[in-house]
Amino acid sequence: MSLTQKSANKVCNGTLTKYTFTSSSLGSLETSINVFLPSSATSTSPKPVLYFLSGLTCTEDNAAQKGGFFSAAEAEGIALVFPDTSPRGAGIEGEDESYDFGTGAGFYLNATKSPWDKHYKMYEFITSELPSKLSDLPIDTKKASIFGHSMGGHGALTLYLKNRDLYRSASAFSPICNPTACPWGEKAFNGYLKGGVEEGKQYDATLLLKEAKDGVKILVDSGTADDFYKQGQLLPENFEKVAKDKGFKDVQVRLQDGYDHSYYFISTFAGEHVKFHAKFLKQ
Numbered sequence: 001m002s003l004t005q006k007s008a009n010k011v012c013n014g015t016l017t018k019y020t021f022t023s024s025s026l027g028s029l030e031t032s033i034n035v036f037l038p039s040s041a042t043s044t045s046p047k048p049v050l051y052f053l054s055g056l057t058c059t060e061d062n063a064a065q066k067g068g069f070f071s072a073a074e075a076e077g078i079a080l081v082f083p084d085t086s087p088r089g090a091g092i093e094g095e096d097e098s099y100d101f102g103t104g105a106g107f108y109l110n111a112t113k114s115p116w117d118k119h120y121k122m123y124e125f126i127t128s129e130l131p132s133k134l135s136d137l138p139i140d141t142k143k144a145s146i147f148g149h150s151m152g153g154h155g156a157l158t159l160y161l162k163n164r165d166l167y168r169s170a171s172a173f174s175p176i177c178n179p180t181a182c183p184w185g186e187k188a189f190n191g192y193l194k195g196g197v198e199e200g201k202q203y204d205a206t207l208l209l210k211e212a213k214d215g216v217k218i219l220v221d222s223g224t225a226d227d228f229y230k231q232g233q234l235l236p237e238n239f240e241k242v243a244k245d246k247g248f249k250d251v252q253v254r255l256q257d258g259y260d261h262s263y264y265f266i267s268t269f270a271g272e273h274v275k276f277h278a279k280f281l282k283q
Ligand SMILES: N[C@@H](CCC(=O)N[C@@H](CSC=O)C(=O)NCC(=O)O)C(=O)O
Pocket: 054, 055, 056, 057, 058, 062, 099, 149, 150, 151, 152, 261, 262, 263
């Protein structure tokens, strides 16, 4: 087993375990994940998995500690995996200077610009290396879905739309829906990608949805009192317009009255999101 266990806590009758391992995708840096296993998970009854991608400044702990996902995951018999949001300790100059680039802000892409391209490969990490690391756990990684928050919502939507064979459904809380058209996305793509925003189009959920074949299963929730929404960082209206234009019946974009960008919002709708994915994971 290449996972090193750091802690384990019983929660909602299941178990949350923190593991570390050395990641090849992230240039041989150590990374940490939290894994929730429902009490029904056994080697003879492995459970489907729902990956949660967190937002800017987060580690693997924010959503585990504040998301409120465990009760629904236990009831549905679904494992949850919470990875970190970037490599840590790459030693790149400027890596820790801002909250929205570098450490804690990997943007779930594969960097192509030096010096970021050696370590900042969160796309490869989540889609390929992470599932392989779960092989000794009672998890059926062939039954997988993905969700996330803000930058992690962008990650969930784009990884799903680019890998319909890997994930059955995607959902997101306050996602960055159209990163080629907002300041956070422009900064990330210009910083990590040789081709800048043009190269970043391959990581833009609204643009990917335009090219998607029908059958997409997506739930998006954003709050009307979210300052980042008001500043035009999230642009759910652009994503919704494409879904409507394409006639995608299984794409829901909901604006929730009075909710902000915080984990209070996420925890309010956490159970609904887990149940949304359970429909597809248990088919
Ligand atoms: N200036 C703030 C911005 C950081 C922030 O709000 N991060 C959000 C995600 S934003 C989009 O990806 C977050 O989830 N924060 C952690 C939390 O536990 O709430 C700052 O630097 O804090």
